[in-house]
Amino acid sequence: MSALCLTLREAPAQRLDLSMLLPERLAALSPAEIERLPVQTTRRAMRLGDVFRLRPGDAKEVVIEGGSARFDCVGACMSGGVLRVIGAVGQRAGCEMLGGHLLIEGDAGPFAAAGLRDGVVEIAGDAGDYLGGTLPGERTGMAGGSVRVRGSAGARAGDRLRRGLIIVEGDAGADPGSRMLAGTLMICGSASGLAGYLMRRGTLVIGQFAKPGETFQPCGLDPVFPRLLRRLIAPYSADAAAMLDAPLSRFMGDLAGLGKGEMLIAQS
Amino acid sequence: MTAEALLAGQPASRAAAIAAAAALLGASANPLIAGLATDIDGAEAAIGLARAVGGVLDHTAAAGGLRDLDVMRQAGWITTTPLLVRARADCILLVGDGVGDFPTTPPTLAPAQARRVLRLPGGAALPHSLALLRALLAGRKLAASAALHEIAEALRTAQCGVVIWSAAHTDGLCIEMVCGMIDDLNRATRCFGLPLPGPGNLAGVMQAIGWQCGFPLRVGFARGHAEHDPWRFDAARMAAAGEADVALWIGAALPDWAAKMSMIALLPAGTPAEGAEVTIFIGRPGVDHDAVLHEPATGALGFRRGQGDALSAAAVLTAITQALGVPC
Amino acid sequence: MLTLLSGGRIVDPANRRDAIGDLWLEDGLVIAPPDRAPDERHDVSGCIVMAGGIDIHSHIAGTNVNTARLLLPELRGSAGFAGAPESEAIGRLYAAMGFTLVVEPAISPAVALQAHRELAAIPFIDKAILSVLGNEDFGLQLIRAGEHTALADYVARTLAASGGLGLKTINPGGAAAFARNVRRFSLDDEVPEYGLTSRAIMRSLQQAAIRLGVPHPLHLHANNLGLPGNVESALATIEAAEGQPLHLAHLQFYAYGEEGPRKFSSAAARLAEAVNAAPHITADVGQVMFGQTVTVSSDVLRQFGARNQASPAKSALLETDGNGGGIVPYRYRKENFFNAVQWAAGLELFLLIADPWRVFFTTDHPNGAPFTAYPDLLALLMDRDLRAAWIAELPPEAMAMSTLPALTREYAWGEIAIMTRAAPARLLGLADRGHLGPGARADVAVYRPEADRAAMFRNAALVFKDGLPILREGRVLRPHRGRALRLSPGFDAAIEPRLARYYDATFGLAHTAFDVPAEAIDRTRDPFEAVPCRN
């Protein structure tokens, strides 16, 4: 049986809350019930069926054909199955996800994979600010799972990362790896701003970065480590694996705090 | 005599303007109530209106307030009030821009007792200076300027150190670094942060939203209950993205995105209001009418007697809410 | 309008009434049965009818409570968290349980205006604040100088200006000592620079309240809250009152010994015995219930120490002249040995303090639990089998550190009515509340008994405020706005210029900067209701 498919009728006139489009939720609903799900975020009531044409199928895989930067919370709190968006999404894609596979074949807005617990998030285009970060005002960043962005990421990628892996194959915006507690954040391109600011532990690998702050101290690199990391991440990203083949400079920080984080820079 | 209200730029009666505002808001799909430079009565009335029309609440200075708030609620902090600073601070560190020239800036700090006043200037070096300062205080052996060493020693030996910043001018990560340093210092001595409040009674409005909604700004009511989402309910972002169709604005002047939607402007008498469909002129809280406002000098809400009994934002907002005909 | 509640069981211990009968309400008051037909008649046969409940200690307003609201966006809306509801929900949920008066017990005079604005935003119920003194420089100076008359004037002026119903002191001297870098502070420790002990501060304020005729005795949050072995502090504090009236807040948090392998045990039995033997002492319990909450306290020294146990791991501390405050989220867990001992200790106090007129029903909302846990707690007090079922789910090694498993007492309806109605009214000096005799305020709660007592208490069948039905089974029947109860004690005006000089020299401010005029709270109606002092 083929995937359950939702085809966008036309660009939505308001931001939509698509947090209910989860394989596990839709599997329990009839097509009519699915079409009646409310998706509005404004006073104008809107049902899923107003926005999408539904093609019933096996909800273990849900496909959304057509995207919009107004699709919020796609895959939020998802716990299993496959959710594929052929197009862009708005904020909070895959936030607080517990498992499963979320594919965005387009750009994602801010807070993609924020507070991720487990599962896989892949973004073929660019990601916005706070990729794999924290939700506004909340304390918990990403605590597991993996995130791969083919394009670039916005500011504060991996903010308060606690566990898991984030790979940005393009460039990162300002201040990647801020407040990292542990985990691994890899940026194949360049980074700017205060990379690793307030980082406690964890590993931040950057392709090109001018100079870490003064509270990051250069130190020697055990050549075994990049090889181990390479083995770990090779299945996720050839670009990231290739970056680890280059000579790397290693810094420890942020010495303003605990200072047990490491920053590896391919070219500075 | 100057007009009390304008409709499409032409003088109109206040009653007509209120009816027009209610009609616009009532028909709106996603109304914004923004600016929010108002007193506590005005803030509470704005919340009531937002509930009634399913609107979004944002304040013109919310971005700075949220930077402070996010440090508190993502990392925690130890802060103080202007009262303790005046009475007991023996060492004050002014961080970055927007803290003015001590002791003339609000909150004015009466130099009642001998104290050292030190400064870390704003600019691109500030985040690195703060990180180095905190590292020095933690006993790290790092190369640093004599000035930073002096500041570190002053904070370490102070009995009551206070670090002052203005979130309107300071990056959130810098504020978190400052608060982390203050936390470190409190293991052995006492040191406190003093975040300077933003303009437009931001601190007061934030408090009122807190007790009325259970959340800080920014808040929306379109789905029948309060939702807190600082990104989604950012008025300037919503305007740029074409997500709101009507805005009620309370402030000194219209925002630069005013042309993006139908505007209902509550402005001080005599303010130009080009482009607003509905304009109602109101008094300045605490000046033209009595008002409860956050007082930077005390760090608390206070009552200010006005010179007269001018129309308040609260009166207008309540009248609009009643004109909606929505049961409250 | 004349209203008749017919056929209910009227439980009104203040008037020695517990019988099936009628209750007549008119113009906001309970009246003697008239010989007229009622305009409105409610058949409440089969139901329990009591006066509206009164909570003497619940953190429902003020800057610290509001900080808790701003601090925890991730918990709002999540199941089981009611640690910091918005003002509207506070009023509605309290009223649904049949409570009609709630006292916010910890308002620093410098932030009283905001507290009263928040109280004004709480619908349905009446409310009040207690004004906090005992750590601010001006008061400590007066106490040090032995100026007891001036101190009483200062207390009276502060109560009047801040709109307080009583006087509270929180770890007296402890916050001032902590501001001077002291980290532990007990009854006989001195505040640096002042040479004053906590005992001296507490006694001075206690006597000031007595001298002014403040109906409510000094409301004391004692030293060493939450620490193992702190029962010694509590016992010493009871002694220190020297036979004069004193109210001990959230006594459960001081009922800890240091016995057992983990050096933490319930000493509630000893403490209850001491309270039983000291008729001048009243106490509220501050019961712990399991689940997520947030601790909100002006004991900034204690909250600084509690930061490491924060869950979620964040906190906000405020230091100022006076008490400041600390907001530390916390989750009480059934599996946690210490939390289970705390839960048991609170119930022991309820069950072992013999006189229901002297033990008060609180969870120190939200510090021991949100007030929404009240229905479960009332059910536990009334049903030993229910307690046994809870005990069976808790760590046996924790239950072994308490006498609770052996206690068989069950609260009767009359005792519940005393503890939650009659006694609080008497403690606060409110002659027209807490009972259902003619002339009483017509605040009435009607409960329909059912097997699940918690469900019965959560949503009263019918609640009347000022003679009007406002909620039925949790659903709002009509909007209602209560008032804030306040004292207006007289004092010698000579304290005014003295305060003016002090505020100008110390803070560069007018001493009236923090006053709470009625028009600052509500311009359309008087937000206050005056309560007389005893002299």
Ligand SMILES: [Zn+2]
């Ligand atoms: Zn308390």
